[in-house]
Amino acid sequence: MFDPDDSDNSNIQLLNDRDDSAMAFASYRFGPITAKLAQDISGVHNGYLGQLSLGFPIPIATWRVIPSIRYQYISGQMSNYMFGVSQSESTKTGGTISSYDAPATSRTSYGFVAFHSISKNISTMVSIRQTQYDSSIKQSPIVDNDTVNSALIGIFYKF
Known part of the structure; x- marks a missing residue:
């Protein structure tokens, strides 16, 4: 998540x-299609997200490669928590950073994950992914x- 201390x-x-x-x-999974709903239960932002993804495993030699695409809808509460700036935060900056109420947004991801078993108990994993947020998020x-x-x-390592 966003950590202001990571910025210069x-x-x-x-x-x-x-x-x-x-959350x-x-x-629910139906073949290569998965649907997911998630709701904040900690009271941090009280938002939710809905996700639809498609991934199909392909065996390549000793690897199992799963290319996938995923679409997520992010509610306004969750989006505002992640990308919004409250009036009190803006005031702390002397108004240099404007307050911003982030609307509901979406993100689309595509990439792959690959698994390789080295032994009965040891496996490796490689994942590469690109996520594209809805263009409205750049207004934050x-x-x-x-x-x-x-x-x-x-x-x-499997015990």
Whole structure:
């Protein structure tokens, strides 16, 4: 989530942390299609999200590769918590950062995750993903880019 201390901008550093929330979710899978609904149960933002994703595993030699695409709808409460700037935060910056009420938004992600078993108990994982937020999110004074690229490499040990 958003951590103002990660910024070199002294005004951004005056803003509040956007901490993670506890989300309860229900998910249903039908073949390669998954639908998910999640709701904040911690009272952090009281928002929700809906997700529809498509992923199909493809065996390639000793790897299992799963290309996927995902669409998420993010409610106004959750979006405003993540990307909004309250009037009190704006006041802390002397108005340098304007207050902003973020509307409901969406994001689309595509990429792949690949798994490889090294032994009975050890597996590796590689994931590459690009996420594109709805263009309205760039109106937020704390958002520089509406695209997020990520890569993750991991090793798993099964007990």
